[in-house]
Amino acid sequence: MHFELSEEQQMIRQAARDFAQNELKPGVIERDEHQKFPSEQVKSMGELGFLGMMVDPKYNGGGMDTVSYTLVMEELSKVDASASVVVSVNNSLVCYGLEKYGTEEQKEKYLKPLAAGEQIGAFCLSEPEAGSDATSQQTTAEDKGDYYLLNGTKNWITNGSTASTYLVIAQTHKELKHKGINAFIVEKGTPGFTVGPKENKLGIRGSDTHSLMFNDVKVPKENRIGEDGFGFKFAMKTLEGGRIGIAAQALGIAAGAYELALAYAKERKAFGKPIADHQAIAFKLADMATQIEAARLLVHKAAWLKDQGLSYTVEGSMAKLFASKVAMDVTVEAVQIHGGYGFVKEYHVERLMRDAKITQIYEGTSEIQKLVISRSVLA
Ligand code: CAA
Ligand code: FAD
Numbered sequence: 001m002h003f004e005l006s007e008e009q010q011m012i013r014q015a016a017r018d019f020a021q022n023e024l025k026p027g028v029i030e031r032d033e034h035q036k037f038p039s040e041q042v043k044s045m046g047e048l049g050f051l052g053m054m055v056d057p058k059y060n061g062g063g064m065d066t067v068s069y070t071l072v073m074e075e076l077s078k079v080d081a082s083a084s085v086v087v088s089v090n091n092s093l094v095c096y097g098l099e100k101y102g103t104e105e106q107k108e109k110y111l112k113p114l115a116a117g118e119q120i121g122a123f124c125l126s127e128p129e130a131g132s133d134a135t136s137q138q139t140t141a142e143d144k145g146d147y148y149l150l151n152g153t154k155n156w157i158t159n160g161s162t163a164s165t166y167l168v169i170a171q172t173h174k175e176l177k178h179k180g181i182n183a184f185i186v187e188k189g190t191p192g193f194t195v196g197p198k199e200n201k202l203g204i205r206g207s208d209t210h211s212l213m214f215n216d217v218k219v220p221k222e223n224r225i226g227e228d229g230f231g232f233k234f235a236m237k238t239l240e241g242g243r244i245g246i247a248a249q250a251l252g253i254a255a256g257a258y259e260l261a262l263a264y265a266k267e268r269k270a271f272g273k274p275i276a277d278h279q280a281i282a283f284k285l286a287d288m289a290t291q292i293e294a295a296r297l298l299v300h301k302a303a304w305l306k307d308q309g310l311s312y313t314v315e316g317s318m319a320k321l322f323a324s325k326v327a328m329d330v331t332v333e334a335v336q337i338h339g340g341y342g343f344v345k346e347y348h349v350e351r352l353m354r355d356a357k358i359t360q361i362y363e364g365t366s367e368i369q370k371l372v373i374s375r376s377v378l379a
Helices: 007-024 028-033 039-047 066-079 081-101 104-115 174-180 231-267 279-307 313-343 349-358 366-378
Strands: 121-124 140-143 147-158 165-171 181-187 193-198 209-220
Touching: 007 039, 007 066, 028 349, 039 081, 066 081, 066 231, 066 279, 081 104, 081 121, 081 147, 081 165, 081 181, 081 231, 081 349, 121 147, 140 165, 147 165, 147 181, 165 209, 165 231, 174 181, 181 209, 181 231, 231 279, 231 313, 231 349, 279 313, 313 349, 313 366
Parallel strands: 121 165
Antiparallel strands: 140 147, 147 209, 165 181, 193 209
16 A cells, blocks of 8 residues: 555646646636636647546547546646536546447547547536436437437536537436436537527536537437447446546645635734634644545545546545535635635635535535445445
């Protein structure tokens, strides 16, 4: 057992740290305020190889391990969770899903530009009536011989308007319930496929979250992922890794807020000394540091298990459950340590507090993570 990062992992972390501080930080407050998607920054992240980190180099990926991916997610999320969610969805939902379960033709056509960061992807499972209860898919994919006819609505889709490639889950054989669900690759611009307006959100306001409408959308048969009826398993297996990415995002949000609070506590004076010298504040910082370290260990353990080819279902859920709670608790304390300054935008911590909340909701709410964990411990 060892806890040291390799030289390569340290280098990639440093590259992400530099990028976050130099390229993401300058405009992050404005993007949040105006709900502006970080287009330029996403393009640069593609050039840096952050959008297809774990994909095999033969499909234009970086061939890196999951631990490196969590390090990048942490550093980016310290500054801009709206940018890091693009990295998370593209890497661990879209690229992973295509590389693991796609055909050679699908990988050539769709994975390569996604892994190179030339395009971005979206993962479309949630619906107005099917969020946590994901087997209740209402979107239908009727088998018409050499194509499927897609009808329905997807909700809350990250990269909804900016993606080129959409992985869409839909019901083909209703009578078979979850065993009748399929996953499809749908291209932007396919007739009958429209994107709804951008959601006006509490946090990750730069991220483009949209509903998607499918009205008699023809999807070629070769765009189905896996065997007929594999779609629900596809979604679940893909989300297992996605949850590690979101856990790393939550960790980064917490760590970013903590670093700001620590620096501020050393600088800000009250009653003749830095507020860090008041034990109430020093103990808050001690708690924050401890919680963050525990979250980091869970995140790295889950990533390491995935890299070893071992099961990581439960550990990924534990990491997400714990790290997202840490993100909420630490960001609230970071605002408190900043006093009134924490309540205004210039000091960044109020945005991190708002951004933290989504990590307890998407890719399975905290209650759903507890369901996954409890089923395992009770089995
Ligand atoms: N791996 C493989 N198969 C799995 C699985 C896993 N991790 N989890 C479940 N399954 C299989 C089960 O084995 C079962 O198949 P069989 O009958 O063949 O055995 C089938 O799926 C149904 O499983 P359950 O009976 O456990 O289904 P359930 O209705 O009780 O629900 C659930 C399971 C875990 C709650 C699931 O519905 C779930 O994960 N819900 C949350 C959805 C979610 O995370 N959405 C995220 C959307 S993407 C997103 O949010 C992206 C973003 O923000 C950026
Ligand atoms: P519901 O499922 O209706 O849950 C409501 C409440 O009930 C929650 O507290 C939940 O935990 C609780 N609950 C439900 N069932 C149970 C149970 N069995 N036991 C205990 N409690 C339960 N989805 C995608 O497919 N792709 C995306 O890219 C994507 N991006 C998103 C981006 C944002 C900003 C947001 C807000 C959501 C995104 N989602 C995405 C959707 C997200 O995954 C869902 O919102 C989430 O899974 C919860 O579903 P729901 O909103 O329908 O809530």
